[in-house]
Amino acid sequence: MADTTEKPTADMTKEERIAAAKARAAERAKAAEQTSHAAEESAGDEEALNAAAQRFQALKEGQTVSKSRKEREAALLNRAVDISPRSTIETLPQAAPTKAQGLAVNRREFLIYAWGGALALIAVQGGLGTLWLAYPRFKAGEFGGTFTMTTIPEKGAKPAENLAGKFWWSNAEQGGGMAALYKVCTHLGCLYEWKDQTHRFECPCHGSKFNQSGQCIHGPATRNLDQFVVTALDQSGNEVDKTTADHRYITAQDGYTYKVDTGRKIQGEPANPAIAVEV
Ligand code: FES
Structure with a gap:
């Protein structure tokens, strides 16, 4: 200046x-x-x-990161508490949460639980139904169940017919042995019969022939008769013999008890041309 x-x-x-x-x-x-x-x-x-x-x-370094909705709500609540008169906040009645409020679920959770429960119930029912169908239970003495045989036919004698069990109880002298032969023809399913005159089984539908052991000796059937699984028990109830696909004829002995399981079938083998007969 x-x-x-x-x-x-x-x-x-x-x-x-x-x-x-x-x-x-x-x-x-x-x-x-x-x-x-x-x-x-x-x-x-x-x-x-x-x-x-x-x-x-600060803006450049991202320090003002946008907060989540919950954080913003918490911040707003804190601000509301801060600006509210202290006396008002402190004198508000605090209701104790009820048991229902403590266990409350929202709508989304409720739907998830409901759907999950329904699907679990359907799965359990389906599994139980499958098991029930997979393991059918038949009473003893009805077809599908077990038949107890305490007598055996004479060797070579006429086979005993079991109508309820749908089998022939046969004790062949030649060609095999004792077996429980399913009564249905292996050609197209007719019921064949025993013929005393020819001493063999013959089917009335198309003429197939089977010997006393169930072996096919004349067509049009192309395989032997089906059999049921037979278990032989001695006087003490111990299992002494049992038929299988590789052991098709059971030991015949007085005093044995035989259990014929009509729920388990052994399929007949292909016919042996060497034993075929001319009619
Ligand atoms: S059904 Fe028995 S021979 Fe045809």
């Missing part, structure tokens, strides 16, 4: 020089005060600039 006060000269009086000096001092004090205000304003601008720079840096 330019010094506008009057400079002392040699022709001034002492009083005039003192007055001029005071005027210059006042002028300098005023200039110093103005300089100080300008410096303060400059400092304030600098602080604002620094704060803006910090906010910009």
Whole structure:
């Protein structure tokens, strides 16, 4: 700032020089005060600039990450609690949660549980039904169940017919041995009969012939008669013999008990041309 006060000269009086000096001092004090205000304003601008720079840096570094909905709700709740009168918050009645509220599930969970339970129930029912069908149970003495035979036919004698069990209880003298022969023809399923005249089984439908052991000796059937599984038990009830696909004839002995399982069939083997007969 330019010094506008009057400079002392040699022709001034002492009083005039003192007055001029005071005027210059006042002028300098005023200039110093103005300089100080300008410096303060400059400092304030600098602080604002620094704060803006910090906010910009924070945004740039991703510090203002968007909060999740739950976090925003929690923040809003905290703000509401903060701005609410303390007395109001503290005097609000706090109802104890009921048992139903403690176990409450939302709609989505309820539907998931309901569907899961229904599917589990269907799966269990299906499994039980399958097991029930896979393991049918027949009473003893009805077809599909077990028949107990305590007598054996004489070797070579007429086979005993078991109508309920649908089998011939046959003890052949030649060709095999004792077996429980299924009464259905292996050609197309007719019921064949025993013929005393020819001493063999003959089918009335198409003329197939089978010997007493069930072997096919004349077509059109192409395989032997089917048999049921037979188990022989001794007097103590111990199993002593049992028919299988590789062991088709059971040991015939007085005193044995035989269990014929009409639920288990052994399929007849292909016919042997070597034993075929001419009619
Ligand atoms: S069904 Fe027995 S021979 Fe045809």
